Amino acid sequence: MALRALTLLSAAAMALVGTVPLAGSASAHGSVINPASRNYGCWERWGDDHLNPAMAQEDPMCWQAWQDDPNAMWNWNGLYKNNVGGQHQQHVPNGTLCSGGHAEGGRYDSLDAVGAWKTTNITSNFTINLYDQASHGADYFLVYVTKQGFDPTREAMGWDDLDLVAQTGRYAPSQNYRINVNTSGYSGRHVVYTVWKASHMDQTYYICSDVNFT
Numbered sequence: 001m002a003l004r005a006l007t008l009l010s011a012a013a014m015a016l017v018g019t020v021p022l023a024g025s026a027s028a029h030g031s032v033i034n035p036a037s038r039n040y041g042c043w044e045r046w047g048d049d050h051l052n053p054a055m056a057q058e059d060p061m062c063w064q065a066w067q068d069d070p071n072a073m074w075n076w077n078g079l080y081k082n083n084v085g086g087q088h089q090q091h092v093p094n095g096t097l098c099s100g101g102h103a104e105g106g107r108y109d110s111l112d113a114v115g116a117w118k119t120t121n122i123t124s125n126f127t128i129n130l131y132d133q134a135s136h137g138a139d140y141f142l143v144y145v146t147k148q149g150f151d152p153t154r155e156a157m158g159w160d161d162l163d164l165v166a167q168t169g170r171y172a173p174s175q176n177y178r179i180n181v182n183t184s185g186y187s188g189r190h191v192v193y194t195v196w197k198a199s200h201m202d203q204t205y206y207i208c209s210d211v212n213f214t
Contacts, residue, residue, distance in 0.1 A: 029077045029078050029080060029132070029133065029134055029136070029205070030077050030130060030131050030132035030133055030134065030136070030196075030205070031076055031077045031079065031130065031205065031207055032128055032129065032130050032131075032192075032194050032207045032209050033129055033130070033131045034120065034127075034128070034129040035120035035122055035126070035128070035192060035210070035211045036120055036209060037076065037079075037207045037208060037209050038061075038065070038098060038111045038117055038208050038209070038210065039065065039072050039073050039076040039079065039108065039111055040076040040077075041062070041117075041118055041120075041210075042059070042061075042062035042065055042066065042073045042076075043073040043074065043076045045059065045062065045118070046059065046062055046066065046073075047073065047074075050066050050070065050073070059118060060115065060116075061113060061115045061116065061117045061118070062117075064110055064113055064115075065110040065111065068109065068110035069107050069109075069110060071107055072107050072108045072110060072111065075104075075107070077131070077133060078104065079099070079100050079103055079104070079108050079111075079205060079206060079207065080100065080103060080198075080203050080204060080205045080206075081100055081101060081103050081203070081204055081206070082201070082202060082203050082204075083202050084202065084204045085202060086197070088142075088195060088204070088206075089159050092206055094156070094158030094160075095112060095156040095157070095158060096109075096112055097112070097157050097158070097159070097193060097206060097208065098111040098112045098157070098191075098206070098208035099111050099112045099206075100206035101206070103206070111208060112156065114152065114153065114154065114155060114156055115153055116153045117152075118210065119189060119210045119211050119212040120209065120210070120211050121211070121212050121214050122192075122211045122212070122213060122214070123213070124182070124183045124184055124185075124186060124213065125180075125181070125182045126181055126183075126211075127179065127180050127181070128141075128143060128177075128178070128179040128181060128192070128194060128209075129176065129177075129178055130176070130177045130178075130179070130194070130196065131175060132173075132174065132175050132176070133175060134200075135173040135174055135175055136173065136198035136199060136200045136203070137170070137171055137172055137173035137174070137198065137199035137200065138168070138170060138171040138177065138196055138197060138198060138199055139170055139198070139199050140167065140168050140169060140170065140197050141166070141167070141168045141171075141177075141179050141194060141195065141197075142164065142166070142194070142195040143164070143165055143166035143167075143179060143181055143192065143193070143194055143195075144162035144163060144164055144165065144193040144194075144195075145162070145163050145165050145186060145190050145191070145192055145193070146161050146162060146163075146190045146191045146193075147161055147162070147163055148185060148186055148187070150190075151189070152189065152190070152191050152210070157191060157193075162193055165181055165182075165183050166179060166180075166181045166182075170199065171199075173199070173200075179194075186213040188212065188213060189210070189211070189212055190210075190211050190212075190213060191208050191209065191210055191211070192208075192209040192210075193206075193207070193208055193209075194206075194209065195207075
């Protein structure tokens with residue numbers, strides 16, 4: 001009798017567990033993973049070793065970001081603003097483009113820091129890979145590249161420092177999006193700036209990826 005009661009209790013517990021969403025699913029969003037966004041790259045390189053003091057010398061821009069707010073890396077897929085209404089320049093002032101205009105109460109402000117962030121090598125024709133864990137879809141993507149001659153290691157980035165190099169239409173909900181970008185005339189260090197307008201609501205992501213055109 002006791003064994004039967006225990007079995008029924010276990011079954012009820014399992015049924016209850018089945019009604020609880022997995023932890024973190026409500027906050028799951030996305031970001032550019034290649035060329036890696038600043039905070040995704042810091043999480044990818046140091047997430048398993050983020051307390052290592054060697055980071056200060058080996059990867060100083062990531063070091064200052066981890067010191068400022070580790071949640072900016074753990075939540076690398078949550079850099080967005082709601083209710084922008086397409087007015088990107090009004091909601092994301094110059095000098096704050098990489099933090100999405102102090103998104104999430106300033107959690108990502110360290111991403112605006114000027115310095116030699118680690119870069120991804122790309123060619124003039126490259127592909128942006130964006131991971132969308134929640135399958136939000138996209139109304140559009142805007143892809144910018146910093147103007148030739150602009151040095152992101154010495155100057156904060158503003159909208160006037162960007163060239164629009166790609167503008168897409170809608171993408172159906174998926175977890176992986178690929179945006180093919182064709183450019184010319186760029187060499188050396190740049191920032192690729194991706195604006196992703198999600199489809200599920202008025203929610204926009206602002207993503208800085210440091211690159212080296214080879």
